Structure formats: C-alpha cells, structure tokens
Amino acid sequence: MPNGKPAGVRCLHLSAESLCTIFGQPERPAVCSGFAADIEVCGDSREEAIRLIGWLELATA
Numbered sequence: 837m838p839n840g841k842p843a844g845v846r847c848l849h850l851s852a853e854s855l856c857t858i859f860g861q862p863e864r865p866a867v868c869s870g871f872a873a874d875i876e877v878c879g880d881s882r883e884e885a886i887r888l889i890g891w892l893e894l895a896t897a
C-alpha cells in the first residue's frame with residue numbers, strides 16, 4: 837500500500853483465504869518480513885488474533 841496500511845484496514849495484498857499474496861517477494865514490506873508470529877499478538881486462532889490486535893490498536897492509539 838503506497839502510503840502504508842492504516843490500522844483496521846485490510847491489506848490489499850491479503851487474499852480471500854487470508855494469505856499474503858506477496859509473501860517471499862521483495863516488495864513485501866520489511867515490517868511484515870520482520871514480524872514473527874507471537875502467541876501474545878496472534879493468540880491461537882484467527883478470531884483471537886483479531887480480538888488481540890483490536891485491543892492493541894485501541895491501547896496504542
């Protein structure tokens with residue numbers, strides 16, 4: 837996304853199956869490549885990840 841991805845906005849590179857369509861490609865942002873999944877951010881399911889990330893966005897706004 838040319839101007840960065842705002843919080844709460846679905847990334848343009850996310851497929852319908854919620855997979856990164858530019859994974860492993862040089863245009864993938866460094867912040868994405870540098871992020872390692874963490875139980876404290878991702879939980880153990882997609883639903884928990886969305887809840888946790890929503891809380892983090894509110895807490896850091």
Ligand code: SF4
Pocket residue numbers: 841847848849850855856857858859864865868
């Ligand atoms: S890893 Fe980064 S570029 Fe890929 S879908 Fe997620 S936010 Fe978008």
